[in-house]
Amino acid sequence: MFLSEKERDETIWACRFCMMCHCADRVGQVVRRESYTPRGRGAIIFGLDEGLLDYDEGVADIMYTTLNDRMIQHWCVGNYDHEELVIDTRARIFEKGMAPEEVKSYTRNLRNNPVQGGNPAKILADTGVTLDDESDTLLFCGPAARGSQQATLIAAGKLFNQAGQAFKVLAEEPSSGWALYQLGDFEGAKQLSVLLADKIRQSNVATVVALDADSYRMLMGRTTRFGGDLKGIKILHINAVLAGWLKDDRLSVAQKITDAVTYHDPCVLARYFEDSDSPRYILSQILDNDFREMATSQKQANCCGAGGMLAVHRADVSEDVAVMRIDEARETGASVLVSGCPRCDETFKKAMAAKGIEDIRVSNLVELVAEAIGTE
Structure with a gap:
């Protein structure tokens, strides 16, 4: 897990006694039940640790009905990482085989089929975008851009061409493992982190530009912590790249x-x-x-x-x-x-x-x- 035992204990203690972040908790506003708020989850996790509660379907539902968007930590006067506390609890639920059935199905499918969505090289080539297999810059697309949001991928490819920036993509781009990490399947996240890092390293690139924000976060830290080797490779998000091109007049x-x-x-x-x-x-x-x-x-x-x-x-x-x-x-x-x-x-x-x-x-x-x- 990504919290030390001390950090975990302190976060549980803080969350179960405080409600200051509730005004920022959109899930709590939608569900309107105390158990689905940060304080409610903190009290439940304390009860699980102390043997006062048992892991069951109800607990799993509460822990998987969260946003994990860091809004709670942002509002927290003590800066406690409620998101990692929830993910740690999800991992315990997952290890016990008690995750909701749709979560089990999703994670199993992603583990068995890490390459999902369209082939980005074909998507781009079919729309007239020029790729360069010798480039040292890789565009990492992410699942949405290879699936329902291909217009974003195509636009990105055309902007790379317009800016005169050679680039390549992974024809068989695997998931970054972000989804599995969030859902508590740490073994699956490790599997995909290593797979993706190996593919990136084999592509001989110095820079990776991510279209997907969650994949960007994964590549910036979690990939390495799950065993993927990205040492020496620069990771950027497309927003920063486009801003730079506009400032440098590479785009008009x-x-x-x-x-x-x-x-x-x-x-x-x-x-x-x-x-x-x-x-x-x-x-x-x-x-x-x-x-x-x-x-x-x-x-x-x-x-x-x-x-x-x-x-x-x-x-x-x-x-x-x-x-x-x-x-x-x-x-x-x-x-x-x-x-x-x-x-x-x-x-x-x-x-x-x-x-x-x-x-x-x-x-x-x-x-x-x-x-x-x-x-x-």
Whole structure:
């Protein structure tokens, strides 16, 4: 686990006696039961440790109905890592074979089929994007960009070409293992971390640019902690890369975007890596008018609903959380909701389709940049 025993004990003690973060806990706001709040989970974990409670289906449901978006830690006066406490408890549940059936099915499928979604090399080649097998830069796409959000992958490829940056992709790109780590399958996360790290090292690259925010976080630290060797390889997120290209005039804006735009900060980028400047700089360069901030933004930005792999077990709660965030965007009067992660986009689009929301559209920041640059 990623908490020491001392840190774990202190986090349990702090969480079970405090409710200061509850105002920021969207799952608690949706479910409206104390046991599904950080304090409730802390009390339950204490009860499990002391033998006052047994691991059962109810406990598993509560532990897998969480966002793990670091909002709780951000609000915590003691800076306790509630997310890692939950993941540690999930790992214990998983080891006992007591994870919810949909979690077992999901993790088993991902372990057995680590390469899922389309072939990124083919997707890009079919749309006229030039790849360079000799390049020392790798674009890591992530599952959403290889699946339902291929428009983001294609836009990224065209921007690489436009900037004159040679790059390659992994034709058989495996999962980063992020999902398995979040769901408590540490052995599976180790398996995929080593597999991906080996593939990256075999590709002879010096830099990896990640499209997916969660994969970016995994590659920045968890991959190594699960046994993958990425020593000496630079890991970047696409937002920082695009901001750099615009500053260096490697990309020139052909037509500024005139739509009213608001921006959703992915949890990983805003709270774990504290980069809310790159996307705002990009927007300042490509929009014809000021973009519209939501009521919560940057470090305070609420989750899209995908955090903690919530949708695997409780798609209904994930959808409700997504709609709450979409409503924040609609309240700005914007016609376009832009985000910096394909998984956020995918989550928003699913919720909008389910609820019949049509007065705002979702676009990835990469796609919006490509539109402004005129890559078609």
